[in-house]
Amino acid sequence: MAGDGGVREVQVPRGGSPNAMLSRLLSIGIGLALSLIALGLLLALFRPVQQSTVATPFAQLPAAVASGDPAAVVSLGLVVLLATPAARVVALAVAYAERREWTFALLAVIVLLVLVTSFLVGLSQ
């Protein structure tokens, strides 16, 4: 981490600026998620929709998506959407570790642990 007193030059060992990498990651994640949601809603216009009010459980998601269930395709889009910010935290942890900015790499790992805890606590009911 740069000290408070010095001018901090952006040092990027490899893979380009973390900002550009993050921007690319977010674009891919959100683009894929919104496309899947739109596809699922489009399918719902032509196929019968089970009036389930719950997102398709993870275990059933691959089979339900393969069968073209509109709610499952939308659910997959939501899963991709919810995974995108988490992927950006992982990418940040790696980017800061590569730059040897250990404080910020550690903070990113802490945020990731909170997200994992939240997911596990949600499942544990």
Place this chain on the structure above:
Amino acid sequence: MDFALLAVVGSLAGLLGSLVGLGGGVIVVPVLSLFLGVPIHQAIAASAVSVIATSTTGAISYVKCEYSNIRLGITLETATTIGAMIGGLTAAALSREALSGAFGVVLVLMSGYLLYRRRQGTLQPYLADTPGTFGGRYYDPHACEEVCYRVRNVPAGLAASLVAGNLSGLLGIGGGVVKVPVMTLAMGVPMRAAAATSNFMIGVTGCASAYIYYTRGFVNPLVAGPIALGTTLGAMLGTRLAARVGGGTLTLALCLVLLVFAVQMGLAAIGIRVR
């Protein structure tokens, strides 16, 4: 339920929200729960998902332009995510009446914030030659110059982030209403960087509670999907229009709408539904 109607509700919420500088959640939750018969837990979950979608979309350009202060963002996210996890668990445990009442109170605070922000003068950021540990620099296209700033009062920012994350998790809103004023007033962050950094944090913060909503069955894909799609498209349109549309009258109008929603949410809290 009609997907097209939900997508239109989402688009309008995203459009209005981005025009006045609020997330769409404050509009989505009352409209879904008061007028479209969506249970409030599902409405909050749909809003949380849409907030993640709009903030992620916004972050793509903010991050690229270096407006988002990623170091400060990841630091404050340690508090926002813990707050959001607690908020999400609290929301899952609360009755719909209690949640309606809490949302009503926050709507009143939101309209107060919008009025306050309309009247406040220019804030003085903590400008410096070097950014230090948590500060940043970006190019301001309006002033045609590079802005370099430092950050002070990080503990105050962490405390505010805990509150913002908690509100976000409890009610499915972004929480920028708490973070942005604290960053600009207490921490010396310029408004442009504060708004972009808050937006950058909202996606991850929203996830901490959305994981709980998703795993506990509050995310209805056929409600959350069209709302997320609509809000994102509406917010993208709003961002393009924002420079051309005068925000003053719109802000005042939204304040009144939020107050009407607040009264209706308050009535819903004691079991009275008025449409």
